Amino acid sequence: MVRLLDVCKVYENGTPALSGINLKIDDGEFVFLVGSSASGKSTIVKILTSEVKMTSGRGIVNGFNLNRIKPSKIPELRRSVGIVFQDFRLIDKKTVYENVAFAMRAVGAPPRIIKKRVPYVLQLVGLEHKMKSFPNELSGGERQRVAVARALVNNPSMIIADEPTGNLDPKMSIEIMSLLEKINELGTTMLVVTHERELVNEFSKRVIAIDQGRIISDKMGGYYQNENL
């Protein structure tokens, strides 16, 4: 669950990134956040994960008050939100299994639970046969599926995918998006940040468009049509 109320962000160097953002995402929703580069999409993700603080406004993510969250509570917030990055951000020195297991170890899960859960999640993303491979032995799509498995393994109530298909070909992109849709159907809230019009239009979902730090449209089953975005 996400609530942002009149959120503004101006970076330390004076660059305005967001202005008057009001956003409400309920549990179980699938939302596309679309916009061109430098429109403010990434800043919203950073605010939701408490990577940066908002300059003004109020915000709540999964019950964590973003205005008052203590540094010691930030790891808990991030555990409630699985994050998938455009560049996968896997640890190259760890195998697929270790990359996913690592996220569980970080939350203090006992080894016997990790041993059961990691193969299950890897099976869910169709990579159970690549458990012992290293990231550089995988294709882009496979790497992103590992990243999705890692985001999913701690059973977060929401997944934020920041340009998850940015480094993938169209066929792979559809595959990854279908995987995210499948995960959403199992009850996980999904926020997908992207600027790929064809992909958004392929899935009939809620689309929030942002431009120059402002939300310009928010439509259920909407299309990403504006050529200028």
Place this chain on the structure above:
Amino acid sequence: MKIYNITYFLREGISSIFSHRLMSFAAMSVITACLLLMGSFSLVAVNIDKLLEDVENKNEIVAFVNETYTEEQARSLETQITDIDGVASASFMTKTEALDNFKKDFGDESGILDGLDARNPLRDRFTITLRDISQTQAVADALETIEGVANVRARSDITDKIMQVRDVTTAICTVLILILMFVSIFIISNTVNLTMFNRREEIAIMKMIGATNGFVRIPFIIEGVLIGLAGATLALGLQWIVYEYLVVGALSTLSFMPVVAFGECMSLILIMFYGVALLVGGLGSAITLRKFLKV
């Protein structure tokens, strides 16, 4: 902390050393080199100190006994002499023994002293060693007040010089070792910094998936401590080989140069090496990591 977490941290720390073997090797080499430099300088300082101590010990005071005293009367002065504050020992030598020593100094030409046997001009004497050479003048003054002591020979001018040299060398050595220690810590923390920079992405990933600072930090600290310990052990081994086989071996041919055995300085070197290694390895990693944890 749960047992499975401890084993995980240890395993992570150790495997990380091997998976980043080049950086680990670089960090360990820097620690070894810095410690070797500090160790070598400390050993030079210890040896200078030993040399000065030997010179000090050889700097004796001689108290000559009044020639009217019989040998027995002369010997009876020993208690009064050893009672003086600052006297470590006093050994008696009769005038006959003194003349024999005198002759020995002349070697083959001792014949010229033959005439002296019948009428020995030398006096019975006490050779006195001191606990601390700074008391030379005070002891000499006290000796002169003893009835039966005819004359006292004390080179307080030399002792003053030795003390000055010792004070200056101690000051220089302390300052240089401290400078070296700071330089070592600086170089080592830069190396640790470089290692962390190399792995900033990995640290950022850990933070973004919800790892606490402690969870990220502990394997790094374990890694730093282990690299530090390995560097210190290597430095200790190299220091021992270089010192015991090269320095002691070379200097043993010079009988006037007293050389301190490595075993005697072992505790100093051990404390210094492992202390610095643990400090910079563990604490260095923890402090340097802080800026990379701000994600």
